[in-house]
Amino acid sequence: MELMMMQSNPADKLAALIEELSAVLSPQSIQSDLSSRTLMSQDVFCKKEPAALVVKPETVKQLASLMQISTKHGYAALPRGGGMSYTQGYVPVQQNSIIVDMSALDQLIEINTDDMYVTVQCGCSWEKLHKALDGTGFRTPFWGTLSGRYATVGGGLSQNSIFWGSGQHGFAVDSVLSVEVVLASGHIIRTGSAGQLHATPFARHFGPDLTGLFCCDNSAFGIKATATFRLIPSLKYHDGLSFSASSFAALSSLMSEASKQGLISECFGFDPFLQAQRMQRESLGKDVKSLLGVMKSAGSLSKAIKSGTKVALAGRNFVEAESWSAHFMVEDRTEAGMQHKLQAIEAIASKLDVKAIENSIPKILRANPFGPVNNMIGPQGERWVPVHAVVPHSKTQQAYQVTEQVFSENSELIEKFNIGIGYLVATVSSMAFVLEPVFFWPDELNELHKHAVETSHLKRLKGFPPNPEATKAMEKIRADLVLAYSQQGFIHMQIGKSYRFKEGLAAENFELLKAIKQHLDPTSSMNPGCLGL
Known part of the structure; x- marks a missing residue:
């Protein structure tokens, strides 16, 4: 009372x-x-x-x-x-x-190389986890996002992240064995084999997959406190290839075929606009730091000199201005195995309308996997936001055409508010293609941008005054894309409150999720609104 x-x-x-x-x-x-x-x-x-x-x-x-x-x-x-x-x-x-x-729940709990798992608190960043495993000879299959300096293990599991390791091992959630989840009531659930009394979290499947229930959920069911991941051997040999293509069709065909053959550890690409934005955004100082990273990661003095020289000579103009580009990273336990994969990708490329270019981007990214998050704003201080669709390989062209149709329908808004549009594309294991339109528009930065982007980088930018009408136009274009993707049956990562999860899900499936939500969180105290719950 x-x-x-x-x-x-x-x-x-x-x-x-x-x-x-x-x-x-x-x-x-x-x-x-x-x-x-x-x-x-x-x-x-x-x-x-x-x-x-x-x-x-x-x-x-x-x-x-x-x-x-x-x-x-x-x-x-x-x-x-x-x-x-x-x-x-x-x-x-x-x-x-x-x-x-x-952020304070960021400790490593156990590295168990006998039973091949690592347990970590979910506020730990991907970078911290990866560094903790450095020198053990092992790593997690999925080992982080490009924003992994800040992005956390728990966030990656809630949002279902991709990048490092995704080309071979899938989404972030495909590498997790067990989670320890705090419910709205304060009670704690442990999943996988850890749910068995007196057991350790060495296996994911012991009865129904409760681990999966608490993944991709944006914490609508509970807060992940700790997570246990599989370990695999770190592979000594790694290299990359890059190609340019005159069209999305040629580029996506190359990426999909290499993906389906299981040749790549990471695979991603850019359209001409996004490449230009990237080149404008980076500074000479960062070029030098990146080059040093490439040389340090080469493995020997002769390889360091060779790698560094090739990247330096390529400069920033290694991709033709009007071309798409695709970038492949491969790894193997032997140099011969690595070379076999590179040759197999080259054989696929030889049958398509693509040409090899200097592999500067794979070298620089692999040498500097968790850099600053300056890419979360445009080269002049524009606002930035993506939207994406995850599709089977057979629907990549359809996804691209649907996206271009939405842009055509919104062409007046795009021109009126000077909205720049690019594409980032990627593959996930052998099963999926990710199409991610990326938007830049003139508006003032918010507190999060100023907190996360390097101060030295912010000082160099022109910046923009408040422009709420442009942001409102962006919201409309983004919502149109989300609706179009839902109508085609495309799926998404990091669903949050932005994608049309409830609207596109079979009624029986959503009713089951509602029943689970009611049981675990009857007062709707856990992140209300996520997943449409």
Whole structure:
């Protein structure tokens, strides 16, 4: 009764929440100032009303306690990892919300090379996890995103990330064995073999796959506190190839065929516009740092000199201005095996309308896998946001045509607001092709941009004044794309609150998810709005 009376006064309600949280969290772990709440409540694209509170648990026990307390007081909890997403996954939809900052839960718990797994707290960045395994001779199959300096393990599992290792081993969630999940009630669930009493998290499948239930969910069912990943041997030999193509059709054919034959560890490409943006964005200073990274990773002095010289001589103009480009990274336990894969890709390319170019981009990226996140804004300080579709290889052309049709229908808005559009494309294991239109438009940067992008980089940029009409136009174009993709049956990663998951899902499937949500989170305290729940 007392709690119900307090609910009539939001200030009293919040004060009561803070008082009880203060008994389990340190004072510095509770932030109520507007600046912190504003920063932590926005993502790369969306900024709405800030959460009422930001809390930062330092232990799993604290996380469980704060979930029990916040649920009792009627507050929704939204976990935030590195903040590098753009689909409103942790953006509040109601005033009585708290952001759960996972950054203090970032410890390595166990590296077990006998049983081939590693367990880590979910606030750990992909970069930190990868570095912790360096020197062991092992790594995780999927080992991070390009934003992995900030992006976290928990965020990657909630959003279903791709990049490092994806060409061979699939999505981030394909590498996880077990998760430890804190529910809205504060209770803890352990999945996979770890759900068996007295067992370790060495295997994913012990009965129904509960691990999968808590992946790709944007924490709609619970907050992942720890995760266990498979380990595989680190492969000593790696190299790359790059090609240019005059059309998307030729480029995607090359990428799909190499993907289906299982030749690549990573595979991605750019259209001419996005290549030009990339070249404008990078500085001479970063070129030098990247070159040093290439030379250090070469393995020997002679290889270092050769690799460094080739990249330096290629400069920035190794791709023709009007061409698409595709970039392949391969790895193997022997040099002969690596060369076999490179030759197989070259054989595929020889049958298509593509030509080999200097492989500077694969070399630089592999040598510097977790760089700054300066690419989250345009070369002059423009706003940036992608949208994507994941499709089977047979539908890559269809996806491209659907996208171009939406752009044609919005051509007046695109021209009026000077919206630049490029494409990033990638493959996932042997099964999927990712088409990701990328947008740049003139508008002022938000607090997250200024927090995450290097200060030295920001100082060089022209920047833009507020331009809400341009951003509104972007929202409309993006929504049109999302609708068109849904109507074609295309799927998505990092669903959040931006993609039409509920609308495109079979009714029976969604009813099952609703029933699970009701059982695990009857008061809808876990990230309400995600997945349409």
